[in-house]
Amino acid sequence: MKKRLLSVILVLTVCITMLAGCGKKETEETNNKAETKSETNQETKEPVDASKYEVKEPITIKWWHALEEQYSHVVEKVVNDFNSSQDLITVEAEYIGSYSDVNEALVAAHAAGTGLPGVVVANTPYVAEYGASGLTEDLTPYIEAAGMDMNDFGLGLVNATSYEGKQVSVPFLISTQVMYYNVDMAKELGVTIPAKIDDMDEFLKSVSKFNADGTTDVYGTIIPGWDQWYFETFYLNKGVNIINEDGISTDLDSETAVEVANMIKGWCDNGYAYWATGQDASSIMRQNFIDKKAFSVLHTSSLYNTYVDKCDFEVGMAWYPGDKTNNSEVGGCVLLVPSKNDQDVKNASFKFLEYLVSEEVNMTWATDTGYMPTRKSVLETEEAQKFLAEKPAFQAIFDNLDLINPRIQHKAWSQLAEIWKSYMAETIIEKMDVKEQMGNMAEEINEVLEDQ
């Protein structure tokens, strides 16, 4: 057993290192260019004066986060440990709300130039938008001054947190999309989660249950319609370019994209799947799964602990079915320092940020939340072995770590996502013509992409 665990850890280590290779070819090329550029810069650049980034006076900084109530004990412990570990910096943690709430609050504070936090979390797709606008501090010199080893994160995560070769953020709590399922039900029905998207129809039909009046008693799955991150993987794995290489157009009206949308709509029309949308959609989805009203749900791997704690049946975690590719996308959040802060605040903030992503704290986050360890060195520790032993369902992720891609980065991504979610919900719930809707949607998205 120990040998097996060790081998898993070794595979994991190799996979994280390979995360960069999971992206598209052009991403790889860009990375190489960035690396070469960075190397060239390093050759010619003067060494960073570390004294510029030192904290000399006592200071209090704020940390804005999106970790909900169930994680409050971890937040409290980590912040207290940091505060008591040194005398100069006092951190005050503030729960702001969801990632979009944090985004709104951060941009408003940035525009006003006051009330900015020292350190803040940001959902992974915001990195490009923040980097392009200069909202984030370029952390490269701080990292150099502190001697922080960014290679320990794996190139994929480093890319997901950089903008044009600048390290504008640092990987923090990382997750990916998975399908949670009721293992007891699966055993009873003798089914396994399909590996191919095209087999989903039959699979969902076999696990769904219907009442005498034709209404659904148990849904095959629930699709979170409130966040396109959960369904965009189906499109990507079918080969749809959500943003084309030109950066100003989408392929979401292509034949393949229409086919995927039709397929999802078909699941919902037949009562096999439930499209969860609206303000309380997430809690409704969770409750349905806990109440055995759904065989499976598509959700983030970070909620593994929550599902296991709440369900009175064995919870399985499966990789999404694939097609041309079998990829998933990195989720969760990064840490950044707003650029409009004073230098003293920035220096203190970086010290705290460094602590939050340090090896010793990295494993605390992974163990006490459902997020994955992000440092390669951490995976070689005893705690990491224990983590795998305690959460065997994570095997589904560890087996596919090299397939986790960085998110699509575009300045207009959040606008695109809003339009996409709205059209998908309307098409499915109002049973509208998919082709026509996707055409109208693509037109609107193209207009948004062009107008940047």
Next chain:
Amino acid sequence: MDADVIKQKPNKIKKRTYFTYAISSAKDFTCVLPALVLLAIFTYYPIVEVIRISFTDWNLINDSYKYVGFKNWEWLFAGSGTKYLLNSLKITALYSLGEIAITLGGGLLFALLFNQITKTFSVLRAVVFMPRYVAMSSAAVVFLWILNTDNGILNYFLGTLGLGKVDWLGNKSTALISVLILTGWRAIGYGMMIYLSAMLSIPKDYYEAAALDGANSFKRFWKITIPMLSPTTLFLLVTTFISSMKVFQSVDILTDGGPYRSTEVIVFMIYKYAMQDFRMDRASVVAVFFFIILLIVTALTMKVSKKSVNYDS
């Protein structure tokens, strides 16, 4: 000499009057100056700024911007913005009609029901009026649970009556109604109180004279109460109209403008462009257009009211 004095007197008086008038005006102006300064800073300056921003490409996340002429106006009237503007105008108008109907119609109905000065009715009036003092944010969160499809108390009661579950907030046809249910719960007591106070001030003699002339209760209500309440009705109409145009919090908490923009009232549309997409340019152009519409509608209301409202008492 005397004649000169006599001749000079009126001029002196005249000069003194102008001087006194100027001093008095300056004093008056000094008194209103702080209010004017605040008004200029917090009302007129933002209006000018919003108009200016509507001609730029300012994204809230960027510090710099450039002037783009009528590009945003083109987007609003001849681009993808038109569809959403028309949608929001329609929803805002429907919401406004709903809120006016509930506040005025419901308020009048409750005022007629509770138009008696007894302890029981006082308690009942307090019960109906109390929701007005519950913060909209708190009320909206409670209604989020009342209207929950699977665990909401409203669907539970419908179930006991043998009716099926309604996806109140997730369905296009019921989402706006759900927002109006919350609005009605808070606004109806306010309408009732305003109408009640107006009803109590109608002289009893009118009703006694009408009764002597043989008018039945409906006729007395129609011919006396309604005309006598017209200034109150106008007041409620204008204030409710303005407040309904500004609706935001209930929509934000209950539906977030959804499902698929079916509750996206115009203020929420502005907020969405400004604070979710950070497109201050687009948000500003919608805001300016909305400001013009409100200005026209308010002016028309005031003009119509002069002709049809009875201020005699």
